[in-house]
Amino acid sequence: MNGTTIEAKMLDQKIDALVKAAQVQGLVVTVFNDNKSVYQRAFGYKNAVTKEPINGSTNFYGASLSKAVFAVLVMKLVEEGKIDLDKPLQSYLPKPIYTYKPQTKWHDDFSDLKEDSLYARITARMCLAHTSGFPNWRWFEPDKKLRVKLSPGSRYSYSGEGLVYLQVVLEKLLGKPMEQLMQEKVFGPAGMAQSSYTWQPRFEADHAVGHTSSGELYKKDKDNEARAASTLETTPDDYARFISAVLQHKIISQGTTSEMFRPQIRIRSARQFGPLSLKDTTAYDGITLSYGLGWGLIQTPHGTGAFKEGHSEGFQHYSIIFPEQGTGVVILSNSDNAESIFKALLEVSIGDTYTPWNWNGYTPYTQKSRP
Numbered sequence: 360m361n362g363t364t365i366e367a368k369m370l371d372q373k374i375d376a377l378v379k380a381a382q383v384q385g386l387v388v389t390v391f392n393d394n395k396s397v398y399q400r401a402f403g404y405k406n407a408v409t410k411e412p413i414n415g416s417t418n419f420y421g422a423s424l425s426k427a428v429f430a431v432l433v434m435k436l437v438e439e440g441k442i443d444l445d446k447p448l449q450s451y452l453p454k455p456i457y458t459y460k461p462q463t464k465w466h467d468d469f470s471d472l473k474e475d476s477l478y479a480r481i482t483a484r485m486c487l488a489h490t491s492g493f494p495n496w497r498w499f500e501p502d503k504k505l506r507v508k509l510s511p512g513s514r515y516s517y518s519g520e521g522l523v524y525l526q527v528v529l530e531k532l533l534g535k536p537m538e539q540l541m542q543e544k545v546f547g548p549a550g551m552a553q554s555s556y557t558w559q560p561r562f563e564a565d566h567a568v569g570h571t572s573s574g575e576l577y578k579k580d581k582d583n584e585a586r587a588a589s590t591l592e593t594t595p596d597d598y599a600r601f602i603s604a605v606l607q608h609k610i611i612s613q614g615t616t617s618e619m620f621r622p623q624i625r626i627r628s629a630r631q632f633g634p635l636s637l638k639d640t641t642a643y644d645g646i647t648l649s650y651g652l653g654w655g656l657i658q659t660p661h662g663t664g665a666f667k668e669g670h671s672e673g674f675q676h677y678s679i680i681f682p683e684q685g686t687g688v689v690i691l692s693n694s695d696n697a698e699s700i701f702k703a704l705l706e707v708s709i710g711d712t713y714t715p716w717n718w719n720g721y722t723p724y725t726q727k728s729r730p
Contacts, residue, residue, distance in 0.1 A: 360661045360686055360710040367398055373707045377700040378402045381724040384570040384694040385413045387595040390708050394606040394685040396599045398708075405567040405693065407574055413595075416553065418566035419691050420580070421591030421598070422669035424676050425556070426522055428545060428601060429537075429587040430487055430653020433525065434611050434619050435544045437483075441533065444484040444652075448528040456528070463584045467527045469505065471497075477507040483525050485511050487652040488623035491521030495632075515626045515650055516636070519588035526587035538585045549604040551597040556585035558592055567693040569673015577673040589671075595691055602680060602689055620665050620682060622649035622656050631718055643715050659713045661686070668719060670698070677701050677721075679714060699724035 370390075378386055385403035389396055401413040421428075436442050442451070449456060456478075461468040472478045477492060485491045492509035494500055496519050509516055526537050533540065538556050546554050553562075558581040569577035583590040593601075604610050611619070626648045629635040646657040654665040662683030669676030675697040680687030688708045690701060701721045705711040716723075 360659075360681065360684065363710065365707070367400075370398065370708065371400055374400065374704065375402055377703055377707075381696050381700045382572075382574070382694075383692060383696045383700060384574060385567060386690065386692045386694070386697060387413055387415070387417075387419075388704065388708060389595060389599045389602075389689045391599075391602060391606065391680065391687040391689075392685065395603055399595060399599065401595070403694075405565070406576070407570055408576060413567060413693075414565075415596040415599075416565060416594050418553065418562040418592055418594055419598075419676075419693065420567075420569070420671060420674045421593045422671040422674050422676060423519075423589060424593070424598065424667055424669040424678065425587060425589050425591035426519075427653050427667040427678070428541070428554075428591060429522060429526070430619060431601075431605065431610055432537075432541055432545050433483060433487060433529070434615050434652065436529065436533075436540075438611055438615050442483055442529065444487075445482050447479055447482055448486075448525060449479045449481075451528055451532045456524075459531070466523050466584065466586055469524070469527075471505040472507075475507055477511055480511045481507070481521070481524065482511075484623065484652065486518075486521040486525040488650050489515050489517050489521060490624050490650075491518050491524065492516070493518040493520035493524065495519050515624045515628070517631060519586075522588040523586050536585065537587060545601075545610055548610050549597075549600050551593070551600055554591065554593040554597045554601075556587075556590045556592070557583060562592060567674075569671070570694045571673065572695040595689070598678075598689055598691065602678065602687060606680060606682060606685060606687070616682065619652045620654065620656060620663055621651055622647070623651055625649050626655075626718075629718070630720060632720065643718060646713055646715065648715055648718065657713055657715065664711070664713060666714060675701075677705075677714075677719075679705070679711060696724070698722075 384407045390398040457472045492507040497505040627639040629640040657664040666679040678689040702716040
């Protein structure tokens, strides 16, 4: 980002050293310059027990990277006039959403909202900017019930439920499942032939297994129903195609992209998650930490940085792009130790010293007490 360069071989060596030092079982790093992928390397294994190496076509569970891809779908539908960002979502439906019979195991069950007086104010913009007021997931609530906890639009509060609510409304409005919409509007145009919001049998032959911090294997979850916030299955190659498509405006126009990357709400919380998410700080005022539509935003001397994380058991990911410069990096990992090298990876790969790693909880392995 600062104009300096690093040879691919040297970057290989530096990343390899980090992977080994932090005991990261598997990792793929893709670097973007001039709006296109210029470097991609895989390190470690898709399964540390069988020692099968990762490659660019290996399937990864994308976790919350799902949200950035879904945001592009929504912005495409906005561009086509199918939905308005600021119209209350309930107004698109002929009857209250809580009266619909659920069609999935749980995520389209809105019966808890029958006595809720706030949900009808929620818009697509609020869902994408994480200001819907919904909790992250209903099962984190003491009674496991869905409710609007904050006045819609008032404060940033990360919410998978908000994205799923928007998804369900879109599915009812357009009469198509999200997977079909994604294939038509995003995966197809971007050339993402190995991506889906549900597990596909063809992924079986080459997929990454999640690893605990001690290297044990997690059981692969293959029965997820398509959820906008969390169920993306993709590959390093496919996600690189997605990032290139965003940078090159292959799916949505430059104007629509600019709106997606325009700050919607300032973030002043000390951390993204946990008790400190309720405590405000001025620590990130220097980068104007904010949220856009589906992506976190920072302001730097090199322009806006748009980032998205992914975190689940055994899978830890991070991506950040600087659209004005055409620079970016995507980190995909199948290890619970990966986030401990994200700060160093960002610095060595693209010179990113601006990502709020502490806000994200990316404590470097050198600062952690290890057994």
